[in-house]
Amino acid sequence: MAARAAGHAVGHFNFSDSNQLKAIAMAAKQMGMPIIAALSEGEREYFPFTHARLLVDQYQKEGIQIYLNSDHTYSLEKTKAAIDAGVDGVVVDGAKLPFNENVELLKQCVAYARASGRDVVMEGELGYIGQSSKQLTSLPEGVTEANLTTPEDAKKFIDATGIDSFAPAVGNVHGMLVNAPEPRLHPDRVKAIADATGLPLVLHGASGNTIEDIKECIKAGVAVVHINTELRVLYRDSLRISLQNDETTPYKFLTPAVEAMQKFLAEKISAFGQS
Numbered sequence: 001m002a003a004r005a006a007g008h009a010v011g012h013f014n015f016s017d018s019n020q021l022k023a024i025a026m027a028a029k030q031m032g033m034p035i036i037a038a039l040s041e042g043e044r045e046y047f048p049f050t051h052a053r054l055l056v057d058q059y060q061k062e063g064i065q066i067y068l069n070s071d072h073t074y075s076l077e078k079t080k081a082a083i084d085a086g087v088d089g090v091v092v093d094g095a096k097l098p099f100n101e102n103v104e105l106l107k108q109c110v111a112y113a114r115a116s117g118r119d120v121v122m123e124g125e126l127g128y129i130g131q132s133s134k135q136l137t138s139l140p141e142g143v144t145e146a147n148l149t150t151p152e153d154a155k156k157f158i159d160a161t162g163i164d165s166f167a168p169a170v171g172n173v174h175g176m177l178v179n180a181p182e183p184r185l186h187p188d189r190v191k192a193i194a195d196a197t198g199l200p201l202v203l204h205g206a207s208g209n210t211i212e213d214i215k216e217c218i219k220a221g222v223a224v225v226h227i228n229t230e231l232r233v234l235y236r237d238s239l240r241i242s243l244q245n246d247e248t249t250p251y252k253f254l255t256p257a258v259e260a261m262q263k264f265l266a267e268k269i270s271a272f273g274q275s
Contacts (some may be wrong), residue, residue: 002181006221008272009214010034010036011033012225013228014038016039016043016232019235023258024037025056026262030262030266036067036069037070039068041074068084068086072093073093073109074089074093089121090123092124092125096126102157106163107161123141123202126154127149127154127165127169139269149168149193151196157188171184174274185214185216187219202225203217207229207230231265235257235261236264
């Protein structure tokens, strides 16, 4: 991956509607950098891949480096549907499954992607970091330092599945803690896994982590950084401010929220590109 070779990371941001997607695309255009826009299973029930694909294609025609990803996809059936809908990549999430079942799911998904005839980037996860992209008051059960992904398991997993990128548990957690100490990341574990596997690593659940921690992980081998909850919270809070008056024209109360998201995204893109 070009970003990893340059010592940078690509920002991966989820969206639930065209307003968030517009902010993601405009931030990529503003910064002149590639960006990944993603829909989880829940998000794409509301905003289908078919709609998103058309909009992403249009942004690409305008010269914006934006790519559509299928985030946290839990089954072969949903993976097939995402690939058939034209996504550029799929995150197959078998992290809660036993090791062998996770491997088997990924092998089937990777085989389908390769048979599609398109260059679909396939990502696997090993090590549980929770599943909820919302504000939390405590760490999800099962998210502990004892359950960090080991370099040995990572290599075994990657060799068995043939994936293109890998998401380990390195102190990260989905969602964002409120009124609780933020979990610290472990860049030393990131480096050990990167050295053992040679694959681009993906940092999930980076909402709420310090930029310093994230940068250290990028130096150690992370090539893609996922953020969802922070963007959701910003969107909600910006809309609350816009709706405090009597404005009824949607584009007038939506525009400030889109602009706030674009500013936030541009700052993240810039930070991920700095050593």
